Amino acid sequence: MIELHEHHEPEAAHHAPPGKPRGLRRLTAAGWLRVSWVAPLAFGLATGLVYGARAAMGLHPYWEFPVLIVAWTVIVPLAFLIAIGGFDYWFYWISGRPTRPEDHSGHGARSWKDYFRINTDHKVIGVQYVVTTFAFFVIAGLLAVFMRAELARPGMQFVDNNQFNGLFSEHATLMIFLFVIPAFAGLGNFVIPLMIGAPDMAFPRLNALSYWLLPVAGLMFLSAYLVPDGGAFAAGWTNYVPLAVEQPDGNLFFQMGVQWAGASSIMTALNFLVTIITMRAPGMTFWRMPLLVWANFATSTLVVVATPFVAGSQFFIMFDRVLHTNFFDFNQGGYAVGYQHIFWFYSHPAVYIMMLPGFGIISEVLAVFARKPIFGYRLMALSLMAILVLGFSVWAHHMFVAGMGPWLRIPMMATTLLIAVPTGIKVFSWLATLWEGRIHFKTPMLWAVGFISMFVIGGLSGIFLGAVPIDQHASDTYYIVAHIHYVLFGGSVFTIFAGVYHWFPKMTGRMYNERLGKLHFWTTFVAFNVTFFPMHWVGLRGMPRRVSDYDPVFGDWNMVMSIASFALGASTLIFLYNMIASWRSGPIAPANPWRALTLEWQVSSPPPIFNFDEIPQVVGSPYEYGVRGARHAVFNGSRAEVHEPEKVGH
C-alpha cells in the first residue's frame, strides 16, 4: 500500500551518511565543484539569451548593457543557488518523483567545510551569517575610513567627487543590507530555536537558502565597481530618482542587489514567525517567552510587511531605466517624489528592523549581568508591538524638505514624536532593571550599558529632527550623519557586539578573552564618540552631508573626526583578533558561563547537534533571577531543573 503523503522512498533506519560521489558524479553533485561549471555556463546562457532575443526582435543595439546586467544579476545568482544545492529538494518535488526523506546525516558541522555548503542546521547557518556579515562590516568600514581620509583636510586629495559618492553609497548599502539586518538574523537564527526549546527552525531548507542569498547580494553590490563606465552606484543608498535613473549602469547592481538581500530578509522573517508561533516548548506561552524572541517576532513582522516596498521602489527605477517606462517622469505623468514615499515606507521600518532585535539582546544581557528580572516585562513586550505599529506611520519625516505636500508634515511630526514613548518605556525599564541589581561588568554588559547611553543621545537628536522647523535647518547636514551613527553604531552595532560576546561561548564552545573584550569596548567607545559627536556641531554650523569637500572653516574638526575614525577602525582589529584566536584556542566554555536561565544555556556549549535530547517543559518566567525556588523549565527525563545555579562565594 503506497503511503499517500510526501511519498518518500522506504525509509532506511539510522543509516550512515551517503558515500561521497565518485568520478563524473562529483561534477553533478551539489556543491562548489558544480558551481564552478554551472555559474559560467549560466553567465554565457544569459548573455546569449539577451543577444538572441534582441536580435530576433530587431532591437538595436544587440549588446545593450543595462539589459545584460539585469539578465546576469537574475540568472547567474539563481544558477549559483541551484548548483550549490539550495533547490535540490524542491526540484525533486517539482519533478513528481518520490522525495528523499531527510536522514539528518548532513546536519550540523563536524569540520570547517560544513560551513561552506548548504547546511540546514540553524546553528551552522547562524555562524555562517555572523561571519559573513562581519566580513562585510570590515569592507564597509574600510570604505568609511577612505571617506574620512579624504575628508580629513579641505580640498580633494585621494578621490574625485564621483568616487567619493560611490564610497558613501556602498558604505551605507553594505552596512544596512549586509551587516546590521543580517547580523541580527544570524544571531536570532542561532539562539531562537534553542531559546524556545525547538530542535530547529520551522523551514530549515528555506533557512539555508536565505543565508546563501547574502553573499550573492554582497558580491552584487561590490560588482558595481567593475562596471567600466562611471563605476559604482553613487546616488546614496537611498537612490533617489531622477538621479538613479540617469546614473551609469553600476546603479543596476544596487537595484538588483536590494532584491536579493530583500528576498533573503523576507525568507528569514517568515521562518522566524512560523517557528516562534508553532514550535515553542510546552508551557512556553507568549508571556513566558524571553524578550529576544518577542523582539525578533516584532522585527520579522516588520520585515514581511515592509520589505516588499523597497523591492517595488527598485523595480520602478529598473523599469524606468531599462524599459523606459515613466513611473517617475513628470512630463509623462509620473511623480518623482512618489519614489521617496515608496522607498521610505520600507526604509523607516528598516531602521526598526535594525534596532528591535538589538533591544531584545540588551534585555537578555541586562537581566543576566544585573542578576535581576527585566523590569516591566509585559510593557517591554507591548512596547515592541507599539513600535512595530507606529513605525509604519512616520516615513515622511525623511521627506520634510523633499517638496511633498506641506499638509503631511505636521501629522508625520506628531507620529514621529509619539514613537519616542514606547522607546522611552524601554529605556526606563532597562534603567529600572539595573537599579539595585548585582552588576557584573563583563564585556557584554559593557556594550549593553554603553548602548543605552549612546542610543539615548541618538534618540535625542532624533527628537530634535522630528520637529519640522529644526529638520528644515538640519536636514542633509552632518547633524543627520551624527544622528544616524549614534543610533546605528552606538545603537545597533553596540548591541550586535553585546550579542556576539554574550553568545560566543555558546556558539563556539570557547570563552573569548575578557581583557581584550574590555579593551575593544573602551577603545571603540572613546573613538566612536570623538568621531561622531562633533558632527552634531559641524552639521548645525552648516557642513552638508554626502560631500567630498567642504568649507575650510570646518577643517580642524574634520581632522579630529578623521583621526578618531582611524582609531575606531583599529579598535575593530582587537575584536577580530579576539574572536579568531579565542575560537581557535580559547579556554573551553562551560554550558552556562553566565549562570543564565534561558533555555539555550541549559545545553552544552556548543549545543548538541539536535539541540535537545528531550524537549523541555517550561514552567515559569525566563527572568526570575534572585528568586529562590523559581524555575524556568524542567527536563522531565533527567529530573534536571532549569533554575539559577547557586553561586559559591557571594
Place this chain on the structure above:
Amino acid sequence: MAAVAHTEHAHGDHPPVANQSSRVDARLLGIYLFIGSEIMLFGSFFTAYFFARVVVGAQAGDAWPPEPYHLPVFLALLNTIILVTSSFSMHWALQSIKRNNRQGLIAGLTLTFLLGLTFLLIQAREYTRIGFAPQDLAFSSTFFGLTGLHGAHVFVGLNLLAYALVRSVRGHYGPKAHDHLGVEIPGIYWHFVDVMWIVVYVTVYVL
C-alpha cells in the same frame, strides 16, 4: 496547544519531535505570511498607480484613462469571470481529495489550470492589441506594471498547479490533512491570485 503530557526524546541521530504550540499547521502559516508579503508588493505597485492617477492625474484635471486611450473593460470582466470560476474549480479539487475522490481532484486541478491558462493567454493577446505601450505615459507604465505583476503571479500559480496535477495523477495525495498539503498550498496561492485580480480589475478597469 496544550502542553504535552510527556516530552519527546531524541533517538541519537534524529532530532526530537518539536512541540506544536499552535493549532495552525506551520506550512499553512508560512504560505499565508508569504501571501501577506506579496500583498504588500502589490501595494507598492498600487501606490505608484495612486501617484500617477490621483496625485498627478487629478491635479491636471485630465480624464482617466488619458485621451485617446481606452481600456477593454468588458473583456477584462470576462477574464475576471474566468479566473473566479477557476477559484471555484480549485476549491472543488481540494474538497474532492478531502473526500478521497481522486478523479475529482484531477478534474478540478485540470480545469483550474486550463482556466488560468486561458486567462493568461487572453491577457497576453490584449497586451498586443491595447493600443499603448509601457513607454508612453505614467498611465500605461502603471497599467502594465500592475497587470504585468499580476500576470507573473498567475504564471507562478500555473506552475504550482502543474506540479500538483502531476502528483495527483501519480496518486500522491490523500484525504488526511497532512496528505494533501501539496494541493492545499497551491490552492491558497491560487485564491490569492484570484482575489488580487479582482482588486486590480476594479481599481484599474472599473474605477
